[in-house]
Amino acid sequence: MNILSQIYPSRHNQKSLNRLVVRKLIDGDYKSDVHHLLRNIELDKNNKDVEIFVLQEEKNNHIIGVGCVLFKLTKKHRIGVIGEIYNVHIYKSVNIKKKNEFIEEIADFAIEQGCYACTLEKGYLGCIRYETN
Numbered sequence: 001m002n003i004l005s006q007i008y009p010s011r012h013n014q015k016s017l018n019r020l021v022v023r024k025l026i027d028g029d030y031k032s033d034v035h036h037l038l039r040n041i042e043l044d045k046n047n048k049d050v051e052i053f054v055l056q057e058e059k060n061n062h063i064i065g066v067g068c069v070l071f072k073l074t075k076k077h078r079i080g081v082i083g084e085i086y087n088v089h090i091y092k093s094v095n096i097k098k099k100n101e102f103i104e105e106i107a108d109f110a111i112e113q114g115c116y117a118c119t120l121e122k123g124y125l126g127c128i129r130y131e132t133n
Helices: 026-030 035-040 096-112 123-127
Strands: 007-009 018-022 050-057 063-074 081-089 115-119 128-131
Touching: 018 096, 035 063, 035 081, 035 128, 063 096, 063 115, 081 096, 096 115
Parallel strands: 081 115, 081 128
Antiparallel strands: 007 018, 018 050, 050 063, 063 081
16 A cells, blocks of 8 residues: 655644655554544444544644545446445545545555455545544
């Protein structure tokens, strides 16, 4: 999986530059100060067919987004596994380019895991939910 490492001005200190990274959710994330983001994925964390990702500021390890991808078998166009991205929650302060790159990273992961396609549940606007900081 490629790591998203674009330059992004942090909302906490506009003079410093902060990189964003995409990684899988770990148990330690539940002990962080972002329970309001993580409560949105509570039902997904125990599903073996779902991978959960976080968008995190590299400098201060602040989580600013979460998203899920569901791996499911389909017979619609051909038999195989597709990835369905859903339940994406991101702070409103994150710009649209970074939101799109986060979704692209999740899709790239699904393709690398053998999915022949990756889609957004309910389209782009239905998939993303915005959180206040």
